[in-house]
Structure formats: C-alpha cells, structure tokens
Amino acid sequence: MHAEMNVLRFAQPGDVLEVMRFKKYDDKLSMAKPCSWCMAEIKAAGIKKIKYTNWHGNWETMCVEAAL
Ligand SMILES: [Zn+2]
Numbered sequence: 001m002h003a004e005m006n007v008l009r010f011a012q013p014g015d016v017l018e019v020m021r022f023k024k025y026d027d028k029l030s031m032a033k034p035c036s037w038c039m040a041e042i043k044a045a046g047i048k049k050i051k052y053t054n055w056h057g058n059w060e061t062m063c064v065e066a067a068l
C-alpha cells in the first residue's frame with residue numbers, strides 16, 4: 001500500500017492532500033507526485049487538490065480533475 005492510499009482512510013471530500021518524500025541519503029525533499037493508481041483512489045475519495053514536492057524539493061499544486 002502506498003502512503004497516499006493509507007492516508008485516504010482519514011480524508012474527507014474536499015480535503016487538500018499534501019505528499020512529501022525525503023531522499024534516503026541526504027534527507028532532502030524529492031519527487032512525491034502520486035502514481036496513477038493512487039490518483040484514481042484520490043479522485044474517488046473526493047480530493048480536489050494535491051500538493052506534492054517536486055525533484056527540487058519545492059511544493060507544486062495539482063488539480064485532481066485536470067490531472068486525469
Ligand atoms: Zn502510488
């Protein structure tokens with residue numbers, strides 16, 4: 001189970017999901033964009049917006065409807 005799917009058990013429709021990933025070797029933030037499998041689950045849970053860290057460790061915001 002991916003982390004996103006686990007947290008969806010506690011999510012309410014309309015929540016904003018935030019996903020961050022830390023690299024194993026230096027604790028810097030890395031790409032945490034949910035995979036297509038998680039995206040389907042996220043959409044089904046009623047989440048409209050996701051924030052995730054990109055390769056540079058910066059936050060990006062994605063609209064769930066537009067991403068599918
Ligand atoms: Zn996933």
